[in-house]
Amino acid sequence: DAMVIQNPRYQVTQFGKPVTLSCSQTLNHNVMYWYQQKSSQAPKLLFHYYDKDFNNEADTPDNFQSRRPNTSFCFLDIRSPGLGDAAMYLCATSRDMGYEQYFGPGTRLTVT
Amino acid sequence: EDQVTQSPEALRLQEGESSSLNCSYTVSGLRGLFWYRQDPGKGPEFLFTLYSAGEEKEKERLKATLTKKESFLHITAPKPEDSATYLCAVGGATNKLIFGTGTLLAVQP
Numbered sequence: 001d002a003m004v005i006q007n008p009r010y011q012v013t014q015f016g017k018p019v020t021l022s023c024s025q026t027l028n029h030n031v032m033y034w035y036q037q038k039s040s041q042a043p044k045l046l047f048h049y050y051d052k053d054f055n056n057e058a059d060t061p062d063n064f065q066s067r068r069p070n071t072s073f074c075f076l077d078i079r080s081p082g083l084g085d086a087a088m089y090l091c092a093t094s095r096d097m098g099y100e101q102y103f104g105p106g107t108r109l110t111v112t
Numbered sequence: 113e114d115q116v117t118q119s120p121e122a123l124r125l126q127e128g129e130s131s132s133l134n135c136s137y138t139v140s141g142l143r144g145l146f147w148y149r150q151d152p153g154k155g156p157e158f159l160f161t162l163y164s165a166g167e168e169k170e171k172e173r174l175k176a177t178l179t180k181k182e183s184f185l186h187i188t189a190p191k192p193e194d195s196a197t198y199l200c201a202v203g204g205a206t207n208k209l210i211f212g213t214g215t216l217l218a219v220q221p
Binding site: 004041042043045091099106 | 143144154209211
């Protein structure tokens with residue numbers, strides 16, 4: 001089955017220690033997104049890639065970076081995690097902008 | 113400003129007790145309204161896309177409807193396995209999805 005895969009499912013990191021989360025897709029979609037979701041809140045868009053074009057949300061902290069080395073993979077780098085960055089990180093894909101998005105299972109990040 | 117409001121925040125039903133969830137929205141140039149189901153600790157699962165007022169879609173016990181101002185997710189004879197958070201999102205002129213905060217549904221046997 002075509003799907004969105006995220007690794008790891010759970011990640012524990014120390015305050016200030018860089019961490020990378022990964023996402024891969026077999027849907028061959030053009031657009032990949034990263035969202036942050038905290039408890040009982042709506043997913044918050046951090047950035048998206050349309051093919052190789054990177055689009056950053058205006059309020060996404062500089063601490064968050066992303067890479068998309070090819071169509072299938074996308075990475076979220078948190079350079080210096082703070083306690084406030086503890087959240088569920090969701091990767092999603094869509095065939096084009098404005099279409100339904102398909103989400104991965106998420107990575108739960110804990111910062112100690 | 114594009115905005116989505118979902119109500120109620122939480123809903124507790126008995127098994128078999130039908131009800132509806134509401135999603136009110138304001139958006140510039142509606143491209144689509146999307147319903148998702150999210151189980152605890154998991155990513156949202158896509159359910160439906162509605163594109164224009166009057167459109168309806170069904171899947172098992174779920175039926176989604178759309179007007180120019182709101183969408184309803186009707187749940188007929190729910191079962192405990194329907195318990196989840198249901199998220200509504202709209203796509204507008206920005207082509208990004210604006211999510212509501214969801215309705216937490218609990219169905220008791």
